[in-house]
Amino acid sequence: MANGVFHTGYRIRIELTHPDLGHPDRPDLLEEIIQPIGKRDRELLQCLEHHERGVCQAEDHDRSPWMAIRRRTMGGRTTLVAAHLPVRHRPTAEESDKHKAMKERIARAADRHGLSAEIESRSGDGRIRNDVLVIGAAERVGWEAQYAPITASTVRRRSQAAADNGIVPSWVTNSDRAALIDRAPWARVDDFSWREIASPKAMLVRAGVRHLQRWKCTPSSERPCPLIGSACGRLHVQWDLPALCIPRQPHTGVDQLVVTSADGEYVPMRIPSQGNPRSVSRMWVPTEDRDEWRSIVGPDGEDDAQDNEAADAELTFAEEPLDSTCRYGEDTRVFNDHRLRRATADAAGLHTFDEVPKRLFKVPGPKAQRLDATPRQRHEAAALFGCAVWNIGPCAGCGAPIHRYGHGAGHACRACRSRVAGRREIAE
Structure with a gap:
């Protein structure tokens, strides 16, 4: 080799x-x-x-x-x-047309919802350029429509430069092999023609947006144990694509992400793997999911410009004789930089805890609650929460019908949990 x-x-x-x-x-x-x-x-x-x-x-x-x-x-x-x-790549005419159409679509979505959008925005010193800069109530988001190949180092450099200037970088691509994936906040879309991109046709984010999933790993769980296959009795927390969530979540549209990222409803997350801190996933997530993740796992770690790189590991040298034979594409230890599929449906950021933190389900009530609801009200509640009728029970705080039993159940409604969390913060 x-x-x-x-x-x-x-x-x-x-x-x-x-x-x-x-x-x-x-x-x-x-x-x-x-x-x-x-x-x-x-x-x-x-x-x-x-x-x-x-x-x-x-x-x-x-x-x-x-x-x-x-x-x-x-x-x-x-x-x-x-x-x-x-080989050096120059965007084809088709890639250039798609790039232009995506920039216009992002700007149009922002303008339609009352946000400010600047195409080909540049900083005062000319060092920072965004395809589209969207300015909302919460963030300034710099969108990059990337249809031509790009290197990981370029993505990191441009993303860091944007962040240093108070801009949240966000990249959109049509390729699941793009080097930008997991190296900055990103979104993958279908490979539409430029005419489809420019049209009002819905354009869904297929990867890059995830939702938080947590469950107690018991024999009745709808999910198998991600560690041993059979129920382990512990708490699992991970991030999943919308279609793999239980209950299933709707896909986010590109236009929707443009608006919600600037308004703060969706936020970028950087999630190291529990087993390998050098393995990092980046994603857009609902703000409430981010807050729940922090309440379970803790605060986010420090950002690291060397994500997914073993830059600090000690090198090993085998001291082999020099071999000049090129075996590009063969299964050897020579890394030939194939463009492997980077966007996968695998769960991200799996964390497992021996016990469920009590703060997630313990809501003290003034007295034991019982469910006072008609059969019709039970069916309506089941439809609202996406669970079986027999999983409906009373909130421990106020007695309102909630998804109380079975997989994904909660001990109390969101309002009661928020109220108790607020009291705890004051007490502390």
Whole structure:
């Protein structure tokens, strides 16, 4: 396998499996070659086989002979790997038309709901540019309509620059393989033509918006245990796509997200995995779900510009002999930067607790409540809460009919829980 690259500046072969990269006289070589592409010559590093033979098999897969060096962690070991860069991409006429139509749609949705929208908005110093800047009562949201390929480092750099200027970045794409996914707040939509995007046709967010799900893992739970398959008796909390929620949640439309993100009804979240803090999911969520998550899990962690990167892990060097053979696409330890599917339907941010926090269900009432409702009122309540009639019972605080029993049930209605939470805050 190719375990090295050719440095076109120094005219040397770099051995990635050796601590000194094969050049003990160049102590700063590692820092030079792992620089982001935007900060160095794109053609600084070359595929060894291409350098020696003038061709390599990566070129048959629309990849260039130019390389990037990255860290990759597998089986607890972090190594240096070489990745073929893609051939430079310029947006096609179709991509440009879709990009323009999406910008106009975002601005139109904002304007229709009384929000301010600026297309191709730039900061005073010209360093920050947003496709559309939407200004609402709660936030300034900088929308980026991304239909052409983009690198993860570019997404991070532009998103951080927007955040530093008080703008919430939000990216929209039609690809489930886009590098922007989970590297900034994002939304994936269907691959509509520019005419469909420009039309009043509904455009749903297929990924990038999630809802909070929590349940006690018992034999009667509608969900299987995400850890062992059978009921474990613990509390599980995770974020799911609307169609996978119980009860099922409606999809959010792009126009709706434009408005609710600026008004503060939807907020961006960054959720590290409980098992692997380096694995991070980013999403838009309803504000009330964000608040409930914080009451269960705790405050959000610090943001990290190196999400999903093993930047601080100690490197392992196998000290193998230099091999210049390019095996792009083969199942080897060489990372060839395939555009893998990044947007999945898997649950995000699973957290499991041995006990259900009492604050989630304990609402002291003045006396034991009993349900005083007619059969018709029971059926109406069941339809309202999306549960079976026999799962309707009295709120422990006020006695109103609520989803009291079975999966997803609550001990009290939202008003009583809010009232008690308010008293607790005052007492504390």
